[in-house]
Amino acid sequence: xxxxxxxxxxxxxxxxxxxxxxxxxxxxxxxxxxxxxxxxxxxxxxxxxxxxxxxxxxxxxxxxxxxxxxxxxxxxxxxxxxxxxxxxxxxxxxxxxxxxxxxxxxxxxxxxxxxxxxxxxxxxxxxxxxxxxxxxxxxxxxxxxxxxxxxxxxxxxxxxxxxxxxxxxxxxxxxxxxxxxxxxxxxxxxxxxxxxxxxxxxxxxxxxxxxxxxxxxxxxxxxxxxxxxxxxxxxxxxxxxxxxxxxxxxxxxxxxxxxxxxxxxxx
Amino acid sequence: xxxxxxxxxxxxxxxxxxxxxxxxxxxxxxxxxxxxxxxxxxxxxxxxxxxxxxxxxxxxxxxxxxxxxxxxxxxxxxxxxxxxxxxxxxxxxxxxxxxxxxxxxxxxxxxxxxxxxxxxxxxxxxxxxxxxxxxxxxxxxxxxxxxxxxxxxxxxxxxxxxxxxxxxxxxxxxxxxxxxxxxxxxxxxxxxxxxxxxxxxxxxxxxxxxxxxxxxxxxxxxxxxxxxxxxxxxxxxxxxxxxxxxxxxxxxxxxxxxxxxxxxxxx
Numbered sequence: 001x002x003x004x005x006x007x008x009x010x011x012x013x014x015x016x017x018x019x020x021x022x023x024x025x026x027x028x029x030x031x032x033x034x035x036x037x038x039x040x041x042x043x044x045x046x047x048x049x050x051x052x053x054x055x056x057x058x059x060x061x062x063x064x065x066x067x068x069x070x071x072x073x074x075x076x077x078x079x080x081x082x083x084x085x086x087x088x089x090x091x092x093x094x095x096x097x098x099x100x101x102x103x104x105x106x107x108x109x110x111x112x113x114x115x116x117x118x119x120x121x122x123x124x125x126x127x128x129x130x131x132x133x134x135x136x137x138x139x140x141x142x143x144x145x146x147x148x149x150x151x152x153x154x155x156x157x158x159x160x161x162x163x164x165x166x167x168x169x170x171x172x173x174x175x176x177x178x179x180x181x182x183x184x185x186x187x188x189x190x191x192x193x194x195x196x197x198x199x200x201x202x203x204x205x206x207x208x209x210x211x212x213x214x215x216x217x218x219x220x221x222x223x224x225x226x227x228x229x230x231x232x233x234x235x236x237x238x239x240x241x242x243x244x245x246x247x248x249x250x251x252x253x254x255x256x257x258x259x260x261x262x263x264x265x266x267x
Numbered sequence: 268x269x270x271x272x273x274x275x276x277x278x279x280x281x282x283x284x285x286x287x288x289x290x291x292x293x294x295x296x297x298x299x300x301x302x303x304x305x306x307x308x309x310x311x312x313x314x315x316x317x318x319x320x321x322x323x324x325x326x327x328x329x330x331x332x333x334x335x336x337x338x339x340x341x342x343x344x345x346x347x348x349x350x351x352x353x354x355x356x357x358x359x360x361x362x363x364x365x366x367x368x369x370x371x372x373x374x375x376x377x378x379x380x381x382x383x384x385x386x387x388x389x390x391x392x393x394x395x396x397x398x399x400x401x402x403x404x405x406x407x408x409x410x411x412x413x414x415x416x417x418x419x420x421x422x423x424x425x426x427x428x429x430x431x432x433x434x435x436x437x438x439x440x441x442x443x444x445x446x447x448x449x450x451x452x453x454x455x456x457x458x459x460x461x462x463x464x465x466x467x468x469x470x471x472x473x474x475x476x477x478x479x480x481x482x483x484x485x486x487x488x489x490x491x492x493x494x495x496x497x498x499x500x501x502x503x504x505x506x507x508x509x510x511x512x513x514x515x516x517x518x519x520x521x522x523x524x525x526x527x528x529x530x531x532x533x534x
Binding site: 023034042043078144 | 308412
């Protein structure tokens with residue numbers, strides 16, 4: 001199949017919810033018309049064969065699902081609603097393309113995400129890079145830097161097992177946006193991500209409870225393993241399930257009392 | 268150097284022109300605040316070792332320059348002004364990172380582009396994926412589909428030689444936005460890109476003049492080689508240099524009278 005044939009297939013099947021996208025796949029650029037009073041948030045995430053997955057463990061559909069799920073998880077972490085995605089895919093073999101997009105389009109449809117463009121190329125190993133754009137009312141984006149002494153720290157579900165098809169916590173966006181001072185998603189291990197949030201906020205914390213642990217994982221896994229795609233938030237309020245309290249923010253030398261041992265891509 | 272060390276270095280040196288970017292490198296997402304009356308255009312482009320460049324021919328600085336130049340060329344093709352970029356870089360070896368960003372930051376500074384975020388990872392070969400966001404007054408983005416019978420077709424400079432450090436034609440954005448009905452950049456060869464523009468517009472053309480040819484290239488190169496990063500535009504007006512007339516749009520079976528022989532990534 002020629003590049004044009006592949007692109008025509010993608011264009012025909014790509015979810016399109018409008019959602020502000022005036023021009024989608026097929027031009028030099030996608031065009032987005034913002035709504036008054038909204039801000040846009042953008043994330044970009046690689047999903048690379050041999051680094052983030054292996055083709056022994058992941059089908060092309062799984063890779064498409066996960067590539068978008070990673071981006072959507074970042075959008076949830078900002079307290080934002082996803083709008084559109086741009087998908088760059090480099091593959092050794094074009095048979096990968098359709099099932100990959102099948103998995104990705106399924107997830108995009110579930111959350112009303114328009115696939116607005118991207119790039120296709122060849123590469124010896126599968127490389128995906130996804131951009132997701134979300135929207136949030138002006139000034140309401142949740143940053144890592146907003147935690148304050150007295151805030152409670154929560155995680156949104158059990159940790160410790162690499163998830164092939166993680167569910168981005170977009171179901172919690174409304175409550176997180178209303179109740180949290182700071183948020184991020186847990187991808188590199190709770191210990192490392194907690195350290196990052198506390199450093200960004202210039203605070204430290206006491207650990208008040210162990211994080212919930214996935215069946216089949218250990219507490220060590222829950223702290224350090226990563227790829228959880230749950231949220232870590234700081235809120236001045238007492239929150240009920242699925243928010244599990246793990247600590248209390250306090251003043252002090254910025255960083256976590258639990259030494260970070262998570263995933264460092266250049267370590 | 269750890270991932271955090273690398274990111275700290277990037278954050279410290281990344282051009283930041285404000286330009287609507289409220290939150291840049293270091294959070295889960297970048298945050299952009301749109302200005303009333305503007306639309307946003309987005310492009311994403313891979314630059315892959317062995318596909319778009321070789322490390323024998325390109326220094327890391329050249330790769331950084333070119334990765335951004337490719338995206339800026341798409342922004343120019345929409346008649347837009349570049350605002351910010353997100354840079355995803357996967358490398359086998361972290362010594363690549365600083366000179367790569369050195370080359371990229373230099374070009375970003377020249378055009379006032381904020382580097383607002385991205386992703387870093389490891390890979391066996393260098394893979395870059397760049398997103399560039401630009402802005403254009405509402406409804407003014409130039410599409411491929413706007414050419415009309417009676418429009419003159421122009422290219423903006425000599426063609427036929429692969430350019431290691433192409434100059435994106437952002438210098439022509441104002442005049443192109445004012446005078447053109449349709450525009451795209453020439454990356455896959457004039458023959459293929461002209462065919463695409465005419466098909467998107469549902470028109471054909473007569474060729475009225477040969478395209479200008481780079482010194483050292485042949486007319487065949489100018490038509491088919493690609494990687495020119497000049498613009499192809501359709502305008503109802505007679506335009507002076509650097510616009511070189513090559514044809515006249517007319518009604519007929521959509522497509523180019525010159526058989527496309529350019530670059531097909533999946534061909």
